[in-house]
Structures are given as structure tokens and as C-alpha cells.
Amino acid sequence: MKTRGGRFWAVFWGGLALLYFFLPLYGTLEFSLRMQKGTYSLLAYQTVLADPQFLTSFGYSAAMGVITVTLSMLLFVPTVYWIYLRVPKARPIMEVITILPFIIPTIVYVFGLIRTFSGPPFQLTETPFKTDILITAGYIVLSMPYMFRAVDVGMRSIDVRMLTEAAQSLGANQVQILFHVIFPNQRIAILSGALICFALVIGELILGDFLVRPALGPYMVQVGRDRAYEPAALAIISYALTWICLGLIQFFSRGSKTQRQLTGR
């Protein structure tokens, strides 16, 4: 009887959580389909997808996302590896540094960036290309808490020092150790960090807005101000994109036997 009661409450709370999550989503979806009066249609979606500005801003943000993910991966994996191997005492310091983007409001950060980099000696706002460098660096800083923690958890799951020593004794140099041993064993950690990092860049508003770059965030806000049904359609599209990203991560992380071993699946 007790089990039965327990199961009822489990189902009840589970159902309530699902409702809480899906009801607004359903509301948005339903609303996005009502652009044509009296009937459901995909008109809002057609309008959004037909808008060249959407494609431009989505393309821009996606490209920025890929660049940010690549650079933060190249920055964080070797850094965290080095901390684990040589300076474990620096880990708490890194924890504090990487959490700063949560403490300092993005708007303050952006003003700081603009003040510092809009004049000599580091003038980075005069051409779109230079501003893109600045915005990428900004994205890397904003995604730092997620990327650092993902890689940190990954490093903790393997005995970094011992694997390094084993590879060293077999004649491998630091670069070989990093690419043959550390990176492959961090695949899942890196992928999950990359997903969050990518999603963050796709939805980021303030950096794109204040540095005046054609990012998806400012575009969505603009559409939200000017239109009624299209923002709902955009929200659904961005949900779908996130789920596609999740699916891809899942697909790649299940990709080989090795990874199944590593995750115990």
C-alpha cells in the first residue's frame, strides 16, 4: 500500500513539473500558430524564416558560438589540465575567477569593455572584424563559469597525474599527452561544456546589442517589440534548436564504444 501511495505522489509531482514546464511552451506554440485569423497556420514561422535578417543574425550568432566554443575549449582544457597536474593549489583561485561573470552584471562588463577597447592602445571597435574579436573574447568570459566547471568535472573523473606519468614513461611529450590521452578522455565533459557555451552565445543579448553586431539576441528583442506572433514562433524555433543541439551532443557522446565505457553506459 505504501509503495502504491508513494508511486501516486511520484506521478503527481512528476506530472505537475511537466505541466509547469510544458504549459507555457504549449501556450507559446499555440499562440505562434494563430497568426491567420480563425485557423492554425505556420504563417508566423514562414515570416520569421523568410526574413533575411533572421538568417543573417542566426548565422552570425552560430558562427560566433562555434568560434567561442573552439577557443574556450583550447583555453580551458590545457589550463585546467595544468592546474590538476602542477598547481592544484590554484584551483580555488580559478573557481573564484571563473565565477566572476555571475557576480559582475553583464551590462557593467560591457561598459567596461567599451571604455577599455574603444580607444588607444587597444582600439577594437573601429571595424566589424575587430569588434568581432572583442565580442568573441567577451563571450569566452561569459561562458567561463560553465566551460571551466564542465572541464573541471571531467578532469576529476580521471587520474590526470597518473595517466600523464604513464604516457611520459612511454615516451610521449606534453602535446602528445594532451591530444592522445587528455582530450579524448574529456570528450563528454568538453561536449557538455560546449553545448552550454553555444546556447549561451546564441541567446546572448547585451554584448551583441551594445557592440552593435547582428547577433540573434538583439534581433529577437527587436522582433518582440515590433511584432505579435513572430516572437512566439522565434521562441519555439530557438527551443527546437536547443533540442537539436542536445540531440547532437547525445549522438556524439554515444558515438563510440570507448565513450560508453567512460560513462559507464
Place this chain on the structure above:
Amino acid sequence: MSFLELTHVHKSFSATAAVEDFNLSVDQGEFVSFLGPSGCGKTTTLRMIAGFEVPTSGTITLDGNDLTFQPANRRNIGMVFQSYALFPNMTVADNIGYGLRVASKPKAEIKQRVAEMLALIQMESFGARYPAQLSGGQQQRVALARALAFHPKVLLLDEPLSALDAKIRVELRQEIRRIQRQLRITAIYVTHDQEEALSLSDRVVVMSRGRIEQVGTPSQIYNFPTTDFVARFVGQINLLPVEVVSRAEGVVRLGQQTLRAGQFERLNGHSVRLAVRPEELNPGFVEGANNLMGTVDSITYLGSIVRIRVQVEGQPLSLDVFNERKFQFPSLGDPFQITFPVDACWLMSGSDAPTATDQGAAS
């Protein structure tokens, strides 16, 4: 000049000395064990040979080349770790071939060598598996094959069997020795398990507090310990506080009973102990030998042997007898006659741990 030579090697971590004045010469093809309790510096010494630690002072040479400051990846020394350290992302074959891969050897050569190594460890059909699909014993065999595949000059083993259960440990121990003999590779083996060290090695280096206590063959170490530490650490031993009657003849007295010792050259000072291993003692009386009378204190069954503890003049004395069916065991409190040959015991001076039966380390 020896193949591997450690000269006045010293290692300190901040103010603490981990290894002090370590001198050792190892011949090519020799199997040497470093034996000692935790924190005695044995692993630090091994790590200095491997190149993972740099000596504070002293030199390490291998085959005439000074290795002291050479990076670990250029030493050509294979290492087997306590927790295997196999690369989880690589198959067994890739793990074994990794040393050759980073040395940019041709694929065909790597494949052939991997096959040879798999045959050597009798795991021919396991090449495509991943480390997580293997048992602990199998993983350690693969780690051994990996450490040997790239033709290292020396093989280092850092407590390779401590993570395994007793039965596998004994099997793998014999396997390691077989492979080492077959390949005639110089091996340094670190362990805190005296049985492992004694059964595997050509020579054993007993260490304590960062220093070498004694270097010798297993029988020298066990039968002729040169320091109190070695006597107490390796095997079981009875240490009885005795009174010297004749220094010249090695005659001593335990309470009212008189004994003679075979070895008493190292005797100095007033505090003297008579050392004798439990297996040297026998029940009964033999004319001309040392004979002691006491009462049975406890009897412990250890399978093939039975350990009888006897109180002699207020001192506990352990003797080991084979567990034969015909043997009539005494009852607790019975008077018990013990005999042992004069040359089975020796006199030791020193003040630490003056009484009781000292227990060896992990056995």
C-alpha cells in the same frame, strides 16, 4: 660500472628528507626490490629513477649515461603503476602499442610487437577490448605488456599487485618473474609486502625513514639481518631481553635459564636482546642446544602452521609448528619445553622495543 647506478641520491620535500644518501648498483638483468613501510622513501626513489622527481642531490646513471636531469619521456624506462594507469580511451592493443606509436614506429612493426606482447601475457584474444572490460589482474598484465613493448632498458614496478586480491596476486607475481627472466630485463620492484619481495627478487633493499637499512639476497635479509629494523620488519621474530653472562662466549641468562647465542659480534651497550625466529623453535629437549621451559599462553591456527605462544620467565615466546594431524597440541597453561639450536639465534643490542614478539609488516 653497474648498469643502473644511484650515487648519494638525496631528496627533500621542503624541510622533510624523503630519501637520504641512497647508494645502489644494479646489474643488467637483475631483479631488485625496495621493501619498507609506508613513507620509507621507496616510491620516491623509484620515481626519481623514472624521472617523475628530480633528486635534490646525487646522480642516477643508466648504462653509463647520466639520467639525473633527463625528462621522463626520454629515459627509455618502462613503468607499471599500482592502479594500472591504462588509457581508458584506447583498446588493449592501442595501449600496448602506445610507446611505439609515439616513437613513430611503422604500423606493421607496432602490430607485430603488440601481438608478441599479447602472447607474452597470454591475452591474445583481448586486443580489441577496452580497459574497463577487463578484470584488475588482466588490466595489470596489459599495463606490464605496455611497459615492456617499447623495449625499455629498465622496468619499474610500483606496488603493482597491491590492488589485487590474494590469489591473483600470487599468480601475477610468478608471471612477472617469468616474463622478467624471459626478457632478461633489469627490474626494480617497490613493495611493502615482504613475501613478494623475498619470493621475487635477486636482491632486496630494505628501507626505513629514507635510508637503506640493508641490501642483500632474500636469504641474507631474512636469515642474517644486519639491523634491528630489518630483523623486526622482515618476518616474525622473538626478541627476549637477556642478561649477559659471558660476552666472549655469547652466554646469556633469561631469568633463571641460561642460553648461548650463535652471533654476538655486534653486541655493545647494556640492553641486550636475544633474537630467534618462531620457526627455529621446536617443542622438546635436545642435549647441547638451547632449552627453555615455560607455560602455554595461547595457540593460534594459521592453516599449514600453528603458532604456540609460551610464557618463559615472564616473556612471551612464539613458536611455529607444522599443523600435522598426529601432533598432540598442549592445553593452555600446560608446562612446555622449547628447544632451538645455538646458531639459530643471535644477540642484538639497542634500546627500542625491548620485549615481546615483534610482528613483521604486511604478510
